[in-house]
Amino acid sequence: xxxxxxxxxxxxxxxxxxxxxxxxxxxxxxxxxxxxxxxxxxxxxxxxxxxxxxxxxxxxxxxxxxxxxxxxxxxxxxxxxxxxxxxxxxxxxxxxxxxxxxxxxxxxxxxxxxxxxxxxxxxxxxxxxxxxxxxxxxxxxxxxxxxxxxxxxxxxxxxxxxxxxxxxxxxxxxxxxxxxxxxxxxxxxxxxxxxxxxxxxxxxxxxxxxxxxxxxxxxxxxxxxxxxxxxxxxxxxxxxxxxxxxxxxxxxxxxxxxxxxxxxxxxxxxxxxxxxxxxxxxxxxxxxxxxxxxx
Amino acid sequence: xxxxxxxxxxxxxxxxxxxxxxxxxxxxxxxxxxxxxxxxxxxxxxxxxxxxxxxxxxxxxxxxxxxxxxxxxxxxxxxxxxxxxxxxxxxxxxxxxxxxxxxxxxxxxxxxxxxxxxxxxxxxxxxxxxxxxxxxxxxxxxxxxxxxxxxxxxxxxxxxxxxxxxxxxxxxxxxxxxxxxxxxxxxxxxxxxxxxxxxxxxxxxxxxxxxxxxxxxxxxxxxxxxxxxxxxxxxxxxxxxxxxxxxxxxxxxxxxxxxxxxxxxxxxxxxxxxxxxxxxxxxxxxxxxxxxxxxxxxxxxxxxxxxxxxxxxxxxxxxxxxxxxxxxxxx
Numbered sequence: 001x002x003x004x005x006x007x008x009x010x011x012x013x014x015x016x017x018x019x020x021x022x023x024x025x026x027x028x029x030x031x032x033x034x035x036x037x038x039x040x041x042x043x044x045x046x047x048x049x050x051x052x053x054x055x056x057x058x059x060x061x062x063x064x065x066x067x068x069x070x071x072x073x074x075x076x077x078x079x080x081x082x083x084x085x086x087x088x089x090x091x092x093x094x095x096x097x098x099x100x101x102x103x104x105x106x107x108x109x110x111x112x113x114x115x116x117x118x119x120x121x122x123x124x125x126x127x128x129x130x131x132x133x134x135x136x137x138x139x140x141x142x143x144x145x146x147x148x149x150x151x152x153x154x155x156x157x158x159x160x161x162x163x164x165x166x167x168x169x170x171x172x173x174x175x176x177x178x179x180x181x182x183x184x185x186x187x188x189x190x191x192x193x194x195x196x197x198x199x200x201x202x203x204x205x206x207x208x209x210x211x212x213x214x215x216x217x218x219x220x221x222x223x224x225x226x227x228x229x230x231x232x233x234x235x236x237x238x239x240x241x242x243x244x245x246x247x248x249x250x251x252x253x254x255x256x257x258x259x260x261x262x263x264x265x266x267x268x269x270x271x272x273x274x275x276x277x278x279x280x281x282x283x284x285x286x287x288x289x290x291x292x293x294x295x
Numbered sequence: 296x297x298x299x300x301x302x303x304x305x306x307x308x309x310x311x312x313x314x315x316x317x318x319x320x321x322x323x324x325x326x327x328x329x330x331x332x333x334x335x336x337x338x339x340x341x342x343x344x345x346x347x348x349x350x351x352x353x354x355x356x357x358x359x360x361x362x363x364x365x366x367x368x369x370x371x372x373x374x375x376x377x378x379x380x381x382x383x384x385x386x387x388x389x390x391x392x393x394x395x396x397x398x399x400x401x402x403x404x405x406x407x408x409x410x411x412x413x414x415x416x417x418x419x420x421x422x423x424x425x426x427x428x429x430x431x432x433x434x435x436x437x438x439x440x441x442x443x444x445x446x447x448x449x450x451x452x453x454x455x456x457x458x459x460x461x462x463x464x465x466x467x468x469x470x471x472x473x474x475x476x477x478x479x480x481x482x483x484x485x486x487x488x489x490x491x492x493x494x495x496x497x498x499x500x501x502x503x504x505x506x507x508x509x510x511x512x513x514x515x516x517x518x519x520x521x522x523x524x525x526x527x528x529x530x531x532x533x534x535x536x537x538x539x540x541x542x543x544x545x546x547x548x549x550x551x552x553x554x555x556x557x558x559x560x561x562x563x564x565x566x567x568x569x570x571x572x573x574x575x576x577x578x579x580x581x582x583x584x585x586x587x588x589x590x591x592x593x594x595x596x597x598x599x600x601x602x603x604x605x606x607x608x609x610x611x612x613x614x615x616x617x618x619x620x621x622x623x624x625x626x
Contacts, residue, residue: 043417091601100417101363102600105557108550109596116590232546236425239418269436276429280410283422287413
């Protein structure tokens, strides 16, 4: 068996793959958080709950109405995005003029409520979501065995990340968004409907989380608690990357996912904490984060 | 947390009523606390006292320094673990065990604080949350915490070799004493020149810096003190319930203490105590219902943030009646 750095090549590649997949979710989720924070200045604690909602909507669509994975991949983000827009319009928008911490506290309460409700109806244990038939099986790459679905997750999340980046950096809508991030009052005085922009942004962030949730459904179990565990890690990812840049959030997400995967190979005991340790080190050396501007 | 939303006009010339009312309420509460174990289940009361102290210590940081920590469970649960270990494995007396717990929590606070105060506001909250989650995983894996089992059947021992704490009523008065000492310490801190500087940092950090104060050092000191009080609360709780488990270090606990403080009134001395009493009672009441407590907690959270951000006590102070009695919505 081929050995690299004293570990079998297959094990190393396997963990790298898992790291890359976790990184895909970190990237998608921290991207959503960064987009929301950029404009609304709200840390969306409910992001994990929205990720969980995405997975659950896909599962319920499948079991109740027989809607397949591919349609759920479009439909679930739309449903969760609409829900997000409603929350933003009716409640969250009242908090913008206050200290930003209230947004965090509100979305924390929202997350608790959503998760508690789902636990009440579906219990705490996970439910499996079948891998779509078109993506079942795997391919042998020679040095490792790649399950097709996992490859798809990496490709899909990369594609969505790039699409969102293009949307924000290269389109007219994105330019409004970036301008409103800099100075919402001025942009509004130019006749741009900033409140609508805020609602759309929150809906976009929520649907990104839901998209990640649908992608995650066949890999992890669909459970009401799946969101909270990941969101705290994503917070650390966001602190490391600094929320100043969209690209920074994406790159940091993948990097830390891979770092976590490598830790599983070389020092498994620390795999749960490695991202937090990296966060602490980054804070000591570069408080603004790797890509951040403001402290 | 800055009080940008507190647009209350200045209270009219302070009417002495507020001072007298406070004194009367204080005495009434003291009497109540001394007598109440005759009517209510002592363990339940001790639980409230522990959480009240925890919330009051947390409020020292949020209400008086303006720093929202989302990781105070680490100190509360850390204090519980350290004390439980010291008492059970090292065989220390309860007072020394509590000392170990408080010192451990303060040390933990120093480390976390040094890292977290490098960022402000919302980042501070996320960093403390992440660091406490790291501590959670540490507790999950470390040998002395026994992982999922926790440290069980912790002996209560005898306080100063005289007072047998295995007696429920003795234990209650011991916890009450610790609680009052802790509250007195908090009151002393916020009414000292040091406390004034903390409030000035809360109100306007840049200005405090321009006046020559090393803001970072004051924040760190407040963080460590708050951590020590949270640790004290956790230490005592581990003696009351005779176990220390992962529940006390989880992020849910950090959320609960925020809720208690928010519900009672951020930046008021008595608010967190009342908030803790309400939340613990609510949890006790809902413990048998099939509905997860988090649904209710979450809704209360949202309602508090949307409708009454000053909390129950804060809203009363700021109301017309409160103001006419001479209460100030701050401190």
